[in-house]
Amino acid sequence: MNKREKLLDIKDILEDCLIKNVIIDDYLYHHNVSYNNTPSVVQNGILSLREQNKRGITNYSDEILKKLDDTSSHINGIDGISLSIVGLDDLYKNEEEYDPFNSSYVDILISKDVDAMRNSKHYGNEFIARKIILPDKFRSVDIRILMYIKELLNKNDITQKDINELTNKYNCLRKIANELVLTGNLVPIREMSYDNILLDTYKLSNAPRIQK
Numbered sequence: 001m002n003k004r005e006k007l008l009d010i011k012d013i014l015e016d017c018l019i020k021n022v023i024i025d026d027y028l029y030h031h032n033v034s035y036n037n038t039p040s041v042v043q044n045g046i047l048s049l050r051e052q053n054k055r056g057i058t059n060y061s062d063e064i065l066k067k068l069d070d071t072s073s074h075i076n077g078i079d080g081i082s083l084s085i086v087g088l089d090d091l092y093k094n095e096e097e098y099d100p101f102n103s104s105y106v107d108i109l110i111s112k113d114v115d116a117m118r119n120s121k122h123y124g125n126e127f128i129a130r131k132i133i134l135p136d137k138f139r140s141v142d143i144r145i146l147m148y149i150k151e152l153l154n155k156n157d158i159t160q161k162d163i164n165e166l167t168n169k170y171n172c173l174r175k176i177a178n179e180l181v182l183t184g185n186l187v188p189i190r191e192m193s194y195d196n197i198l199l200d201t202y203k204l205s206n207a208p209r210i211q212k
Helices: 003-016 038-044 049-054 062-068 145-153 160-183 201-205
Strands: 018-021 029-033 081-084 106-110 126-129 138-143 189-191 197-199
Touching (some): 003 018, 003 145, 003 160, 038 106, 038 160, 138 160, 145 160, 160 189, 160 201, 197 201
Antiparallel strands (some): 029 081, 081 126, 106 138
């Protein structure tokens, strides 16, 4: 299978899992997560770096944790969870707004009843939560893989790195769906590239694994 065929194969699998347009209203916050980390997040919730280390999900040394707690680089440090709100109308003229709608990350929509405090040190729309955000506060798991595939198909030269990255995203998405099925917390997974389209979680969890 050549590179283009692999792209189209993943595209076909995802499109076969599309169900219908679903609008989610009962949320306030966005939290971006890497595809690799999202299966753990849907199982354990969104944890601070300190809590991840405490549970053995990560294994940072005290020295590394001290460096990660430098809030000048990321304001959440090791005890906070970074969230964002889209559409605020009170940003200052030159204040930067964080955009959570990125095809590189999974975008988890979070309930309105999570407690978070605004911290505009880096972005005008950023908020910090100090407590674990459990999966029952998730309202949707949004992805944009079809958009990423379209971007690759428009390239003159699709590299092996492109294919590996896409394949990893797809295989992680299967794991996300599988975790949701196993935990019974069937938060909707939506493909947001061109519309708010619900994916069939059960079908996705049983979709074939793609080799790199």
